[in-house]
Amino acid sequence: MNPSTDIIVAVATPPGLSALAVVRLSGRGSAALVEGLCGASPGRLSGMRRLLAMIPGVGDAVVLGWPEGKSYTGEEMVELICHGIPERVSRLYRTLLDAGARSALPGEFTARAWRNGRVSNRQIIELAAEVETGSPSGRLSECAMRLHERISHALETLEGSIEFQEDSCTGSAPAAAALQLAEEAARSLVATTHSLQRVMKVYLMGRVNAGKSTLMNLLCGGEVALVDPSPGTTRDGARREITLMGRRFLLVDTPGFGGEGIDGIALDRVTREITRDDTVLWLSPEGENPPESVEGSAGRVVLVLSKSDTHRLEGLRVSSVNGEGGVTLRDNLLSTASSPAENSASEILTLLEHAAGFVETEPGIAAALLREAEVKAVEMTGLRHDVCAVERALSVLCVGK
Amino acid sequence: MGNSTVVVVGGGHAGVEAALAAVRVGASAVIVTAEPSAIAVMPCNPAIGGVAKGCLVREIDALGGVMGLAADHAALQFRMLNLSKGPAVWGPRVQADSGGYPAFVRESLTTAGVKVVKGMARSLSGERGRFTAVDLEDGRSVPGDAFVLATGTYLGGVLFRGGERWPGGRAGGLSSISLERFLSGLFHVERFKTGTSPRVVTGTIRTGALEIQTAHTFPFRFSLESEEPVRNSMLCHLARTNERTSRAVLENLDRSPLYERRIEGKGPRYCPSFETKVVKFPERHEHPVHLEPLSPHSRLSYLNGLSTSMPQDVQYRMLRTIEGFENAEIALFGYAVEYSRLAWGEFDMSLRLTGTGNLFAAGQILGTSGYEEAAALGLLAGANAARTAMDRDCVVPDREESYLGVMVSDLVRKGIDEPYRLFSSRAENRLHLRQDNAHARLEKLARDLGVLGGRRQSLLEAHLKQYETARELIRAAGLEYLCRRPETTPADIMGKDSGMGGLSPECVETAFNDIKYEGYISRHTRRRKAALEHWSLPLPPGFRDAGISIEARQAIEASRPGTVGEAAELPGVRASDLEVLTLLALKNRCST
Numbered sequence: 001m002n003p004s005t006d007i008i009v010a011v012a013t014p015p016g017l018s019a020l021a022v023v024r025l026s027g028r029g030s031a032a033l034v035e036g037l038c039g040a041s042p043g044r045l046s047g048m049r050r051l052l053a054m055i056p057g058v059g060d061a062v063v064l065g066w067p068e069g070k071s072y073t074g075e076e077m078v079e080l081i082c083h084g085i086p087e088r089v090s091r092l093y094r095t096l097l098d099a100g101a102r103s104a105l106p107g108e109f110t111a112r113a114w115r116n117g118r119v120s121n122r123q124i125i126e127l128a129a130e131v132e133t134g135s136p137s138g139r140l141s142e143c144a145m146r147l148h149e150r151i152s153h154a155l156e157t158l159e160g161s162i163e164f165q166e167d168s169c170t171g172s173a174p175a176a177a178a179l180q181l182a183e184e185a186a187r188s189l190v191a192t193t194h195s196l197q198r199v200m201k202v203y204l205m206g207r208v209n210a211g212k213s214t215l216m217n218l219l220c221g222g223e224v225a226l227v228d229p230s231p232g233t234t235r236d237g238a239r240r241e242i243t244l245m246g247r248r249f250l251l252v253d254t255p256g257f258g259g260e261g262i263d264g265i266a267l268d269r270v271t272r273e274i275t276r277d278d279t280v281l282w283l284s285p286e287g288e289n290p291p292e293s294v295e296g297s298a299g300r301v302v303l304v305l306s307k308s309d310t311h312r313l314e315g316l317r318v319s320s321v322n323g324e325g326g327v328t329l330r331d332n333l334l335s336t337a338s339s340p341a342e343n344s345a346s347e348i349l350t351l352l353e354h355a356a357g358f359v360e361t362e363p364g365i366a367a368a369l370l371r372e373a374e375v376k377a378v379e380m381t382g383l384r385h386d387v388c389a390v391e392r393a394l395s396v397l398c399v400g401k
Numbered sequence: 402m403g404n405s406t407v408v409v410v411g412g413g414h415a416g417v418e419a420a421l422a423a424v425r426v427g428a429s430a431v432i433v434t435a436e437p438s439a440i441a442v443m444p445c446n447p448a449i450g451g452v453a454k455g456c457l458v459r460e461i462d463a464l465g466g467v468m469g470l471a472a473d474h475a476a477l478q479f480r481m482l483n484l485s486k487g488p489a490v491w492g493p494r495v496q497a498d499s500g501g502y503p504a505f506v507r508e509s510l511t512t513a514g515v516k517v518v519k520g521m522a523r524s525l526s527g528e529r530g531r532f533t534a535v536d537l538e539d540g541r542s543v544p545g546d547a548f549v550l551a552t553g554t555y556l557g558g559v560l561f562r563g564g565e566r567w568p569g570g571r572a573g574g575l576s577s578i579s580l581e582r583f584l585s586g587l588f589h590v591e592r593f594k595t596g597t598s599p600r601v602v603t604g605t606i607r608t609g610a611l612e613i614q615t616a617h618t619f620p621f622r623f624s625l626e627s628e629e630p631v632r633n634s635m636l637c638h639l640a641r642t643n644e645r646t647s648r649a650v651l652e653n654l655d656r657s658p659l660y661e662r663r664i665e666g667k668g669p670r671y672c673p674s675f676e677t678k679v680v681k682f683p684e685r686h687e688h689p690v691h692l693e694p695l696s697p698h699s700r701l702s703y704l705n706g707l708s709t710s711m712p713q714d715v716q717y718r719m720l721r722t723i724e725g726f727e728n729a730e731i732a733l734f735g736y737a738v739e740y741s742r743l744a745w746g747e748f749d750m751s752l753r754l755t756g757t758g759n760l761f762a763a764g765q766i767l768g769t770s771g772y773e774e775a776a777a778l779g780l781l782a783g784a785n786a787a788r789t790a791m792d793r794d795c796v797v798p799d800r801e802e803s804y805l806g807v808m809v810s811d812l813v814r815k816g817i818d819e820p821y822r823l824f825s826s827r828a829e830n831r832l833h834l835r836q837d838n839a840h841a842r843l844e845k846l847a848r849d850l851g852v853l854g855g856r857r858q859s860l861l862e863a864h865l866k867q868y869e870t871a872r873e874l875i876r877a878a879g880l881e882y883l884c885r886r887p888e889t890t891p892a893d894i895m896g897k898d899s900g901m902g903g904l905s906p907e908c909v910e911t912a913f914n915d916i917k918y919e920g921y922i923s924r925h926t927r928r929r930k931a932a933l934e935h936w937s938l939p940l941p942p943g944f945r946d947a948g949i950s951i952e953a954r955q956a957i958e959a960s961r962p963g964t965v966g967e968a969a970e971l972p973g974v975r976a977s978d979l980e981v982l983t984l985l986a987l988k989n990r991c992s993t
Binding site: 172362367368371 | 483
């Protein structure tokens with residue numbers, strides 16, 4: 001596959017009515033393709049050129065051309081700017097597809113830019129983190145780089161004490177000290193990955209009076225939702241942000257299924273806002289499965305057997321009366337909330353702590369653990385051989401779509 | 402088959418192991434050397450082994466070589482380096498009798514029927530595809546079926562001390578100038594540098610003022626063939642330099658051939674001259690100097706740690722600043738030597754030279770430094786030369802199974818830009834590559850190379866059988882958990898009533914250490930396997946346009962690796978390049 005002869009196209013601006021919309025093409029032949037469409041003479045778009053064009057069926061557009069090596073992707077690129085009327089944009093898009101371009105995959109423009117050396121691994125990973133968390137992740141990569149440096153230093157010092165025991169008068173003390181510095185850096189990286197977490201939304205759902213609000217209060221440790229044993233007390237979703245082990249969750253209490261009138265409308269509204277990134281805790285004292293509308297909405301649905309003090313069903317049993325299941329439920333939420341970055345950071349910390357115990361008596365083992373930690377740290381900085389880190393990052397990037 | 406002949410140029414540690422290995426494989430062997438009296442001498446320090454190097458000596462023994470046996474025989478003092486740091490990084494090392502060691506090796510050569518031809522090699526006859534003889538300066542010619550170059554520092558050797566400069570491979574030796582000219586016409590040749598320390602008259606040192614370097618007295622032998630553990634019959638001493646020693650160097654730096662840049666070759670970073678230490682670590686003045694007696698029959702001692710090429714008067718000034726050395730007499734001054742070696746890419750993993758059919762090389766000509774490195778490479782080159790002479794395929798060692806494999810793949814795949822010394826940290830699988838299990842690890846390579854004679858074979862079999870028994874007994878007695886405890890030793894295990902009393906302690910030790918580290922070793926193996934999955938992907942054809950670095954592209958175009966993993970081992974291929982290559986390769990796999 002020669003990537004540059006494959007022309008990709010994407011609408012770069014968000015859907016909906018806007019003043020202007022931008023459609024981008026990348027790949028060798030992009031310029032010729034657009035020149036053909038608007039009847040311009042071949043070569044008009046070569047070099048860094050701007051062109052006012054009339055595209056049949058679409059109307060006026062401003063066309064910008066970039067030659068190979070000078071564009072975002074590093075390939076020949078064209079951008080078309082037209083009025084942001086959704087129908088017009090989609091006509092333009094279809095026209096370009098008919099002319100031989102193909103729809104870009106999510107993140108494909110950036111992937112090409114990366115492959116052509118126009119953006120670095122680190123930029124990609126930082127961009128991805130920002131897309132995911134909404135906050136700039138310069139801090140994360142800074143921390144990861146420092147950690148990497150310190151692990152490498154600790155490893156060098158340790159290896160030196162193994163290879164040159166005859167020349168070193170200091171024994172393993174410098175290695176132990178270097179390792180301690182690395183541990184500190186790992187701890188601060190873990191803290192940073194915590195703080196950069198996006199807030200995870202958790203919806204408490206179930207039939208009317210399944211114990212949702214009681215569970216909400218149990219998790220929050222106080223009165224948040226108005227609780228009443230008579231069904232249908234919760235009308236609007238009560239929201240409360242909680243922090244478990246340094247991680248932020250937004251708990252959303254919902255009206256129960258099976259309620260009438262205004263309850264049904266409120267429930268509909270809440271259900272519509274659930275996305276694949278969210279978690280639903282489906283509460284049922286009877287072990288009843290959630291309806292399809294719930295099953296299909298969230299990325300993860302956890303079946304919770306509420307009011308476990310009243311039955312003997314097996315599963316994730318939770319009771320607000322005797323407190324059963326509170327800890328299990330928290331752990332369950334925490335286990336799915338960790339990001340890959342956070343997992344790596346904790347793994348590195350564990351490896352370093354483990355290694356510290358071996359510096360004196362078994363430096364061979366300590367070095368093996370440090371090497372593993374070093375590889376993981378490198379993966380985090382994105383500077384070296386972990387393809388997965390970059391692939392993962394590319395997959396969340398939708399730049400240009 | 403007995404009429405196939407391997408001709409080895411050079412009689413140093415690489416040359417003798419090459420000749421002996423060739424004989425063990427089934428060929429006859431001839432050593433061509435200008436100085437038969439210098440065969441197997443130790444021109445630098447009188448010691449064999451060390452961290453990683455000691456493992457290499459045991460590997461040489463596992464492949465039937467002579468170094469371990471000779472070192473056991475000539476040992477004057479034994480130390481297990483890193484003794485307090487866990488058996489994974491132990492490095493056995495002996496001070497060896499500098500007269501007894503070469504005498505033992507020469508006897509082995511005689512016993513093996515290796516012929517020694519005195520003469521200076523000038524060139525090779527025949528064609529690159531098949532050489533037929535080594536031609537000597539005096540007009541004679543030594544015919545053979547395969548050839549090993551083990552020229553050490555003699556190939557274009559030039560010695561330096563202060564402002565002096567003279568040809569030679571070592572003090573008192575000649576320099577191989579015609580051969581260097583001949584080889585540089587066929588191969589790309591580069592210059593390396595190394596050096597040695599002054600030898601002092603032991604009686605002129607006040608050893609009472611020095612620290613005594615204690616020996617380790619527990620039984621140890623490098624070779625399975627040695628019947629007795631090594632002896633400890635001599636004292637070594639440790640001195641330390643001071644600020645005045647550094648000053649003596651700094652004030653005369655303009656008289657150093659190194660810093661005057663008259664020596665162009667690159668020197669070893671890890672075995673630096675004293676002047677380099679002083680310049681590189683200006684804040685440190687206390688450098689250890691080991692006083693190592695050359696032999697019970699010699700009145701001289703070697704000064705380990707004081708390699709220098711300063712002029713004679715400066716060497717005296719430096720030395721006499723050290724406590725205990727106020728009246729020291731120097732018998733042989735230190736010097737630096739610059740020599741030629743084959744550039745990267747001129748030989749493959751079997752140690753055959755590129756584009757040749759039957760020419761091999763080993764030792765410093767391949768860029769290494771150290772007796773042990775040379776000997777191990779010599780053994781491999783000699784065995785492969787004999788196999789080639791006898792129409793058998795060459796055998797290549799595995800990086801995961803031996804330090805020999807680590808060294809060969811580093812030299813061939815990674816390339817080096819300074820004299821290469823083996824370190825334990827060069828091995829990814831270090832917890833497995835230990836000195837205690839060398840015979841078990843190398844058993845397969847020994848069999849593939851065909852380098853074990855009948856006696857060695859039966860010794861090895863008996864050894865491995867005991868080792869297996871020890872493992873079974875430990876498991877059967879449920880003592881594995883004890884092996885994993887840091888405070889337990891193999892002796893504790895043997896003390897238990899587990900039926901191991903009759904086994905050799907060496908075999909129990911190996912079984913014990915295998916169990917001790919097996920969790921970490923299998924962890925490494927799993928991770929390596931995962932990496933290998935990507936590594937085995939074929940190199941993507943579109944790599945040129947993929948945005949890899951220019952160095953990486955050139956390296957790949959030059960050596961045309963078949964897989965991403967092979968590309969990974971090329972010099973100039975950076976990790977970020979690999980990322981791109983792997984991703985491309987993965988995409989290729991998806992689209993086909």
